[in-house]
Each structure stands twice: as structure tokens, then as C-alpha cells.
Amino acid sequence: MSMLANVVGFSLFGLAARMGQLGIQRRNPMENLAGHAIAMSVFGYVGYWAYRWDARAATLLGEKRAEIAERRERSLAAAEEADS
Template sequence: MSLLANIVGFSLVGIAARMGQLGIQKRPILENPIGHAIAAGTFGFAGYWAYQWDRRAAVLLAEKRAEIAARRAKTDAPAS
């Protein structure tokens, strides 16, 4: 998943959450557009953070798998 798709997706969830919040409160949905922008920005930042975290986790997993494979190769090698 690309960075842009992650940020836009999370931003849309933030806008939907804001509209749901206003709907529960029975307030006009477009009453305060700044609130929508804040929700979209906050959730968009969360999407950026989640993307970066996912990339870092993939790197850490690859390093750990390589380390385990090297250790297995070392223990499986015939003793000379």
C-alpha cells in the first residue's frame, strides 16, 4: 500500500468519524469545517505513522529472519 493511499484512507476515516460524532450529537454535519480539517489531519498523520511503522517492522523482520537463517546454517553445517 502506498504512502498516499494510507494517508488519504486514514483522513477519510477521520472525516467519517467527525461526521459520526456530529450525527450522534444531532448537530449540523457541516457546522464547523475546521473540525473536519483537524480530524482529517490528525487521522492522516496517524496514517503516515502507521505506514512508516509498517516499513520499519518489515525491515526488522527481514533482519531477524536473516539472522535466524544464518544461525540455522551454522548449526546444520557438518562438523569437520
Template sequence: MSLLANVLGFSLFGLAARFGQLGIQKRNLFTNPGGHLLAMGVFGYGGYWAYKWDIRAAELLAAKRAQITERRQKQIEQSAAAEGSE
């Protein structure tokens, strides 16, 4: 998922949450657009953070998989060398 799609999706969720909040309070939905923008900005920043975390987590997982593969190869080579010496 792209960064723009992630931020926009979270922002729209923030707008929906704001509308839901005002709907529960039975207030007019369009009286304070600044509140809507604030909610969209906060949730959009959450989407940006989630995107960055997803990228970082993928990098960490790739590095860990490479370490595990390297360790397995060393174990295979050691067991093959131990069988060959016997």
C-alpha cells in the same frame, strides 16, 4: 500499500468519525469545516505513522530472519562437522 493511499484512507476515516460524532450529537454536519479538517489531519498523521511503522517493522523482520538463517546454517555446519569427526 502506498503512502498516499494510507494517509488518504486514514483521513477519510477521520472525516467519517467526525460525521459520526456530529450525527450522534444531532448537530449540523457542515457548520464547522475546521473541525473536519482537524480530524482529517490527525487521522492522516496516524496513517503516515502507521505506514512508517509498517516499513520499519518489515526491515526489522527481514534482519531477524537473516540472523535466524545464519544461525541455522552455523548449527548445520557444526553438526555436520561433529558427525564427520566421530
């Protein structure tokens, strides 16, 4: 998923959460637009952070898989050498 889609999706979720909050309080949803902007910004930043975390986790997993494959090759080579 692209970063833009992630940030916009989280921002829209933030807007929906803000609208739900105002609906529960039975307040006018267009009363304080700055609150909507703040909620969308905070949730958008969380979306950006989640995207970056996912990318970093994928990099770490790739490195770990390569390390495990290298260890397996060494242990197989050592086992074959010991059998000979």
C-alpha cells in the same frame, strides 16, 4: 499499499468519524469546518505513522530472518563437523 493511499484512507475515516460524531449529537455537519480539518489531519498523521511503522517492521523482520538463517547454517555446519 502506497503511503498516499494510506494517509488518504485514514483521513477519510477521520472525516467519517467526525460526521458520525456530529450525527450522534444531532448538530449541523457544516457548522465547524475547522473541526473536520483537524480530525482529518490527526487521522492522516496516524495513517502516515502506520505506514512508516509497517515499513520499519518489514525491515526488522527481514533482518531477523537473515540472522536466523545464518544461525541455522552455522549450527548445521557445527553438527556436521561434530559427526565427522
